[in-house]
Amino acid sequence: MLAEVADVAEHAPVRRARITLARFLRHRGAMAGTVVVALLFLLAFAGPHLTPWSYSDIDYAALRQPPSAAHWWGTNGIGQDIFSQTVRGLQKSLLIGLAVAVSATTLAALVGAVAGYFGGRSERVLLFVVDLLLIFPSFLIISIISPRLRSGGWVAFVGLLAVFGWMISARVVRTLTISLKERQFVRAAQFMGVRPLTIVFRHILPSTASFLIIDATIAVGGAVMTETSLSYFGFGVQPPDVSLGTLIADGTPSAVTYPWIFFFPAVLLVVFVVAVNLVGDGLRDAIDPTSGAAGGRPLVRATQPPGDAVLDIRDLRVSFGPAPILRGVDLTVRRGEVLGVVGESGSGKSMTALAALGLLPAGASVTGSIGVVGEQVVGANRRTLGRLRGNRVAIIFQDSLSALTPVYRIGDQIAEAVRAHRDVDRATARRRAVELLALVGIPDPQVRAQAFPEEFSGGMRQRVMIAMAIANDPDLIIADEPTTALDVTVQAQILDVLRTAQRETGAALVLISHDLGVIARMADRVAVMYAGRIVEHATTAELFARPLMPYTLGLIGAVPRPDVGRRQNLVPIPGRPPGPREHTGCPFADRCPMVEPACREAEPELLGRDGHEVACRRAGEIAERALTPTEVYGIPATRPPVPARGGEPVLDVRGLVKTFPRDRGKVFKKRVGSVHAVDGVDLRIGRGETLALVGESGCGKSTTLFEILGRTAPRTGSIELLGRPVDGTWDKAGDVQLVFQDPHASLDPRLPVGDIVAEPMRARRASAKAIAARVPEVLRLVGLEPGHAGRFPHEFSGGQRQRIAIARALSVEPALLVLDEPVSALDVSVQAGVLNLLRDLKERLGLAYLFVTHDLAVVATIADRVSVMYLGRIVETGDVDAVFGAPGHPYTRALLSAVPIPDPAVERGRERILLTGEPPGAGTRPTGCRFRSRCPRYAELGRPDVCAAQDPALTGDARRQTACHFATPATT
Amino acid sequence: MLGYLAKRLSYFAVLMLVAAFLAYLLAATALSPRAYFQARQPPPPAAQVDAQLASLGLDPRQPVLVRFAHWAGHAARGDLGLSIKGGSVNDEFGRRVGVSLRLLVLGTLLGTVLGVAVGVWGAVRQYRLSDRTTTLLAFVLLSTPTFLLALLLKIGALALNQATGRQLISFTGEATPDLRGSFATVLADRGVHLLLPTLSIGLATLASYSRYQRSAMLDVLGSDYLRTAEAKGLSRREVLVKHGLRTALIPMSTFFAFGFLGVLTGATFTEKIFGWHGMGEWFIDSINNNDVNAVVAVNLFAAGTVLCAGLLADLTHAALDPRVRH
Numbered sequence A: 001m002l003a004e005v006a007d008v009a010e011h012a013p014v015r016r017a018r019i020t021l022a023r024f025l026r027h028r029g030a031m032a033g034t035v036v037v038a039l040l041f042l043l044a045f046a047g048p049h050l051t052p053w054s055y056s057d058i059d060y061a062a063l064r065q066p067p068s069a070a071h072w073w074g075t076n077g078i079g080q081d082i083f084s085q086t087v088r089g090l091q092k093s094l095l096i097g098l099a100v101a102v103s104a105t106t107l108a109a110l111v112g113a114v115a116g117y118f119g120g121r122s123e124r125v126l127l128f129v130v131d132l133l134l135i136f137p138s139f140l141i142i143s144i145i146s147p148r149l150r151s152g153g154w155v156a157f158v159g160l161l162a163v164f165g166w167m168i169s170a171r172v173v174r175t176l177t178i179s180l181k182e183r184q185f186v187r188a189a190q191f192m193g194v195r196p197l198t199i200v201f202r203h204i205l206p207s208t209a210s211f212l213i214i215d216a217t218i219a220v221g222g223a224v225m226t227e228t229s230l231s232y233f234g235f236g237v238q239p240p241d242v243s244l245g246t247l248i249a250d251g252t253p254s255a256v257t258y259p260w261i262f263f264f265p266a267v268l269l270v271v272f273v274v275a276v277n278l279v280g281d282g283l284r285d286a287i288d289p290t291s292g293a294a295g296g297r298p299l300v301r302a303t304q305p306p307g308d309a310v311l312d313i314r315d316l317r318v319s320f321g322p323a324p325i326l327r328g329v330d331l332t333v334r335r336g337e338v339l340g341v342v343g344e345s346g347s348g349k350s351m352t353a354l355a356a357l358g359l360l361p362a363g364a365s366v367t368g369s370i371g372v373v374g375e376q377v378v379g380a381n382r383r384t385l386g387r388l389r390g391n392r393v394a395i396i397f398q399d400s401l402s403a404l405t406p407v408y409r410i411g412d413q414i415a416e417a418v419r420a421h422r423d424v425d426r427a428t429a430r431r432r433a434v435e436l437l438a439l440v441g442i443p444d445p446q447v448r449a450q451a452f453p454e455e456f457s458g459g460m461r462q463r464v465m466i467a468m469a470i471a472n473d474p475d476l477i478i479a480d481e482p483t484t485a486l487d488v489t490v491q492a493q494i495l496d497v498l499r500t501a502q503r504e505t506g507a508a509l510v511l512i513s514h515d516l517g518v519i520a521r522m523a524d525r526v527a528v529m530y531a532g533r534i535v536e537h538a539t540t541a542e543l544f545a546r547p548l549m550p551y552t553l554g555l556i557g558a559v560p561r562p563d564v565g566r567r568q569n570l571v572p573i574p575g576r577p578p579g580p581r582e583h584t585g586c587p588f589a590d591r592c593p594m595v596e597p598a599c600r601e602a603e604p605e606l607l608g609r610d611g612h613e614v615a616c617r618r619a620g621e622i623a624e625r626a627l628t629p630t631e632v633y634g635i636p637a638t639r640p641p642v643p644a645r646g647g648e649p650v651l652d653v654r655g656l657v658k659t660f661p662r663d664r665g666k667v668f669k670k671r672v673g674s675v676h677a678v679d680g681v682d683l684r685i686g687r688g689e690t691l692a693l694v695g696e697s698g699c700g701k702s703t704t705l706f707e708i709l710g711r712t713a714p715r716t717g718s719i720e721l722l723g724r725p726v727d728g729t730w731d732k733a734g735d736v737q738l739v740f741q742d743p744h745a746s747l748d749p750r751l752p753v754g755d756i757v758a759e760p761m762r763a764r765r766a767s768a769k770a771i772a773a774r775v776p777e778v779l780r781l782v783g784l785e786p787g788h789a790g791r792f793p794h795e796f797s798g799g800q801r802q803r804i805a806i807a808r809a810l811s812v813e814p815a816l817l818v819l820d821e822p823v824s825a826l827d828v829s830v831q832a833g834v835l836n837l838l839r840d841l842k843e844r845l846g847l848a849y850l851f852v853t854h855d856l857a858v859v860a861t862i863a864d865r866v867s868v869m870y871l872g873r874i875v876e877t878g879d880v881d882a883v884f885g886a887p888g889h890p891y892t893r894a895l896l897s898a899v900p901i902p903d904p905a906v907e908r909g910r911e912r913i914l915l916t917g918e919p920p921g922a923g924t925r926p927t928g929c930r931f932r933s934r935c936p937r938y939a940e941l942g943r944p945d946v947c948a949a950q951d952p953a954l955t956g957d958a959r960r961q962t963a964c965h966f967a968t969p970a971t972t
Numbered sequence B: 001m002l003g004y005l006a007k008r009l010s011y012f013a014v015l016m017l018v019a020a021f022l023a024y025l026l027a028a029t030a031l032s033p034r035a036y037f038q039a040r041q042p043p044p045p046a047a048q049v050d051a052q053l054a055s056l057g058l059d060p061r062q063p064v065l066v067r068f069a070h071w072a073g074h075a076a077r078g079d080l081g082l083s084i085k086g087g088s089v090n091d092e093f094g095r096r097v098g099v100s101l102r103l104l105v106l107g108t109l110l111g112t113v114l115g116v117a118v119g120v121w122g123a124v125r126q127y128r129l130s131d132r133t134t135t136l137l138a139f140v141l142l143s144t145p146t147f148l149l150a151l152l153l154k155i156g157a158l159a160l161n162q163a164t165g166r167q168l169i170s171f172t173g174e175a176t177p178d179l180r181g182s183f184a185t186v187l188a189d190r191g192v193h194l195l196l197p198t199l200s201i202g203l204a205t206l207a208s209y210s211r212y213q214r215s216a217m218l219d220v221l222g223s224d225y226l227r228t229a230e231a232k233g234l235s236r237r238e239v240l241v242k243h244g245l246r247t248a249l250i251p252m253s254t255f256f257a258f259g260f261l262g263v264l265t266g267a268t269f270t271e272k273i274f275g276w277h278g279m280g281e282w283f284i285d286s287i288n289n290n291d292v293n294a295v296v297a298v299n300l301f302a303a304g305t306v307l308c309a310g311l312l313a314d315l316t317h318a319a320l321d322p323r324v325r326h
């Protein structure tokens, strides 16, 4: 819920370790625990020097004496000093506890990481051993064995406790390792050729460190408890030596008559273990960023009466503690209207949405006013909110599996929304749910209503969210990034459904998106947010035609447009959004190309002229001179065309086929056939050339890419790098490197940038000298400074991190750079910078790129050639200009028409081809043309037989080839 | 679902067999029954000891695998052999098993139900005074070994009895010997005797459950689907119980199996300290007597109950999460 806050907080260049330490120091329980543990250690080791009595001394003159000056804590039945005995016992117990915890945790870390990483037999053995130990309590085993170990002394005892104490932790480490294995920085290391054990020690184990530290801490307490328990029964420490357990056992019979003999060791034991547990708990809280130390009571107060528009937000301010997230937002939405809200991540868009439903996380201070159909939301009680939510105002969150309760059926979840506000019986609500599912275009709604959320695709779940939102005919629908992370074709469908739903219900729609194309398509009015405020606000046509704030200009200029193509020079907005704080000047000043000293003196107000409001001192000037984004940012409007170099192929893939076994059944896995993820693919990339591979998710583009990176000869087909077939060995000349989608995930957060960049060189055993020379070189190459090598990834913005990832890939001078959606996780303002960098590098170094993406606009700006993939096949391939200028395949046409263009004039006048249905799963291998089931042309032509009978082959000339029996003739 | 159950059951059966084998191996090699006989006064001649050991199936001259085969042959027919004192292990087992089960079931019930309740309550009231108090109490309980807790309870009861001058809380054995009276009197007497032992194993379970449940619930409280449920306009109770608790209980079912181990171990101490003649007490005594067959029998009992708990956990999981059944 705090993603946005966390995202902003993450930008703050403060070391994570320091934050953790600070949180730990603030944790009162943990501090108390630490102090107590320290004192007890002091007592255990300094104590023996404080009294003249040794623990085994016998004072015949003092039997069972209560505490006195001679014997501080009294004596026992044979005249031994309880203080020195307890201190000695404490010492023993602490030593045993520590030794056991350290050895058990080490063992658990090693076994768990190895079993999790390598899987297979080691993993099965581990799981079996853990299960066996479960049914065979270790306490029983130790009790049986321990008396036989007397000769081995306490070292043997420690060993015994450790041997039986590591399994459960090992199981947790294994689970952690399995999820880490999927993390991109680990996969990146694998693709760079780092050896498996190195990966385990360099990347996996350090990442489990926080768990291990906590686990070891708690294990100390656990071991002390086990030791005392065993000793109590005589299975632990043997006389004449003492431990807390033996002392308690000795004191038990006379606990009521001579309490001191019993209570001192008992109290010490409990106090120690409590303290250790408190330390462990504090560590956990300090490491886990979501555990909130609740600050003071948040202030929630409506400072104005609610207006009577559908949504009327006035001077809304939201903050968490001292960090202001929203700093005075004003918004009005009238019935039936669509308001678009744009801005980079962290600008406060989502917080505004949550605030409108009163869904802000606890701990948020809120002032101002939010009127929803005339009712005040700020400070409203639960009943009022319950009446509004889902009834008058509904919200659609960004799709994620987690937005629907996993254990309830889809239909029931919708029916629940109906019943929350209408007095209808279960059956009626169910029927209504099925109707709603049909309304949002779910085929077979009666049957699909019975499904669980995980059985639905992202697009289908988003339809469900819409169905839920319109269940009670709301007056206002808020959609928070409803199509982010969906394929363009599915995005187009969802936007369509959203439009229909909004029209059907007559509701107002607030559409929050980072995608200006989506906003241009849908919105009547647009509000641009920056640093917790609205900085520009106008009708959609006006805003896109005459943006007046340099920030808006930057956002618009940064978006790649398929209709402009490679000539477009993208505008990168420098720097990054400020963290949540108050501003004395214009919050954009640090990034603004038009900043003047006066901008920093006072924050410009949002001032209107003819319904176009903008918060910028120089807006008048921009309006007068009609400045364009490239002019404001001082870069040439277009790039000079670079001729593709072509030449000898760097990569040559022919007839590549990749199949996976298809399993059925959750418990009994049975192989029931194979999935043809890639089914006969040809790719060729010349030196200095960029080939884009595009298609919806599941079309097989990632599989193709990993086959190429895997560097093993494929079963069917061939892969050649620089004319040599791949055979699993490294070849300096024919090296391939990879840049992953998400630079947050693909860089190990625990390594300094220098080490990250050097990793591929290390894997190829480059000399330290070569590495030291190369690292500053590549950092400079990607526009960073050599001095950055010593910093950690979290100190960089998303765009800079992607530059680090590119530097890492370039360090070994690869012939081919594979880019897997390299900009889709970045804000558009940052994306522009990375795309420009990639274009520059290609021109300067003559690199060849294989650019895998689902974003056709990006393809248009960067690629020379494009291959469109559908269900494991290339359906169209050729020069970008030829293919995008006049797409020959119906699928390419549909993809292109689904890309929203950030220009309402173009976007709204465009013919749109909506593809029906979703991309079929990779398992299907239809006969004839694979695209038939969704092909608009097939339907339009009256379902010609040839499409069903014959699999179309790629035909055409050198500029373009298309696999369709009815390819549109090239018009260019 | 039936297939799943069948698979679990067969897996459990394998585990049980391996456990039986290991338990025997361990007990037969680590314990020395000869010592038991030699400790007699006067020490019997070696030949006689050998004969006695052989009659128990523990002849040390035979390889341990042969001894195991011999034992397994009888065990398969439901005969767990003779105890070192010559009595039938089966009879002893029968006398004690009910005593232990009563403690185990009650302790688990008490710990689980209250633990879940306290955990959920703490999560919902996170960082408030009530949450902090229960957290601290849970920590203290978690940090007190069961034997110490049992001792403290016993000492407390003793002090209470002395202070009031009456036998308010009886804590030795499972019933007052030779008590005569109506059914209700006998029942009440047994209830009073149950109080402290059940508490001492239930409290520890309660504490650990409440911690796990609290963190499971906190995970769920921060989840997107709870926010969705709230956005639908459901009441707070519906959101918390129907969407929150239901999903937060799912991971707990796995923990239930682990948790039962703790109960079982705790029961060993409890029985010993409160003088209950159950399996735990038998276990400790058997080890001290080097009674191989009895030790193996108790291990089998432990394995069996843990497996039952595991099965119960599986069933609970399936009941809570329909996707498993699906």
Ligand code: SF4
Residues within 6 Å of the ligand: A549, A550, A551, A586, A587, A588, A589, A590, A592, A593, A594, A595, A596, A599, A604, A615, A616, A617, A618, A619
């Ligand atoms: S007020 Fe100044 S710094 Fe802010 S956007 Fe306008 S010109 Fe730039």
Ligand code: SF4
Residues within 6 Å of the ligand: A890, A891, A929, A930, A931, A932, A935, A936, A937, A938, A947, A952, A963, A964, A965, A966, A967
């Ligand atoms: S071959 Fe037929 S079905 Fe396939 S894309 Fe062309 S028109 Fe559509």
